Amino acid sequence: MKIRKAELEKVAVSPDQYPTTGRPEIALAGRSNVGKSSLINTLVNIRGLARTSSSPGKTRTINFYNINNDFYLVDLPGYGYAKVSKEERKKWGKMIEEYLNNREELKLIVLLVDSRHQPTEDDKLMLNYIRHSGKKLVVVATKIDKLSNNELFKNINMIKKELNLTEEDIFIPFSSVKRTGRDKLLKVIEENI
Numbered sequence: 113m114k115i116r117k118a119e120l121e122k123v124a125v126s127p128d129q130y131p132t133t134g135r136p137e138i139a140l141a142g143r144s145n146v147g148k149s150s151l152i153n154t155l156v157n158i159r160g161l162a163r164t165s166s167s168p169g170k171t172r173t174i175n176f177y178n179i180n181n182d183f184y185l186v187d188l189p190g191y192g193y194a195k196v197s198k199e200e201r202k203k204w205g206k207m208i209e210e211y212l213n214n215r216e217e218l219k220l221i222v223l224l225v226d227s228r229h230q231p232t233e234d235d236k237l238m239l240n241y242i243r244h245s246g247k248k249l250v251v252v253a254t255k256i257d258k259l260s261n262n263e264l265f266k267n268i269n270m271i272k273k274e275l276n277l278t279e280e281d282i283f284i285p286f287s288s289v290k291r292t293g294r295d296k297l298l299k300v301i302e303e304n305i
Contacts, residue, residue: 113302118156118185121178127210131176136183136305137217141208141238142224144190147254150288151224152177152185155298162187174211183305184217191234212245220248220304222297227253227267227285231274239275250282250300251275257287 124130140148149162156179175187188208212218221242225231231239242249253271256264268285277283282300286293 113298115156115298116180118158118161118177118179120161120175121184122176123173124176125173125207127214130174130211130215131178131184134217135178135181136219137176137186137215138183138220138222138301138304139186139188139212139215139218140222140224141188141212141242142190142254143226143232143234146190146224146226147286147288148187148190148224151222151252151254151286151297152187154288154291154294155185174207183219183301186211186218191238209241212241212247218247220250220301222250222252224252224254225271225275227256227264227271228258231271236275248304250284250297251277252284252286252293252297254286254288256285256292257289 122129122131140151142148152162153159156177161177162175172189174189177185177187179185188211191205191208212221223235223239223242225235239249239251251271253268259267264285268283271277272283284293284296284300286297
């Protein structure tokens with residue numbers, strides 16, 4: 113897939129603010145600071161399209177990125193960020209749940225996990241939630257450039273085991289620095305739009 117044009121088209125906090133074009137949507141879910149913004153920028157080849165931050169919890173809305181006028185990449189707020197009030201986390205959770213449950217345009221959910229760490233309980237909950245929803249899923253392990261080959265091999269096996277991934281599950285190691293996994297993820301997206 114060749115990306116010719118990408119832009120942040122909509123920022124939404126409620127369903128009445130979602131795009132009404134009917135284009136397919138690919139949602140990105142994951143913990144705060146897992147690398148969703150970096151992944152978006154790498155996929156579309158535009159540095160800074162999605163704002164990256166060293167402090168987690170910056171995305172508090174659902175951001176719709178219009179790709180080639182063909183589909184949307186949808187950046188969901190990160191979960192598991194402790195420095196936000198319980199009330200705020202609850203609000204984000206409801207917004208994410210509402211989107212995942214009710215959006216007919218949603219064709220694929222990309223669950224991002226940090227390759228350097230064991231998946232959290234929140235990661236496992238999100239994975240199980242996606243599985244029970246019946247939506248198509250791909251798991252992407254981010255930040256693999258920060259690991260040695262030996263660590264990466266060990267961590268990939270650990271992540272697959274912790275998440276109970278099978279041979280049928282799509283799992284992509286990804287680095288926004290080295291662009292590893294970019295073409296494979298774009299191919300999976302293309303197959304689902």
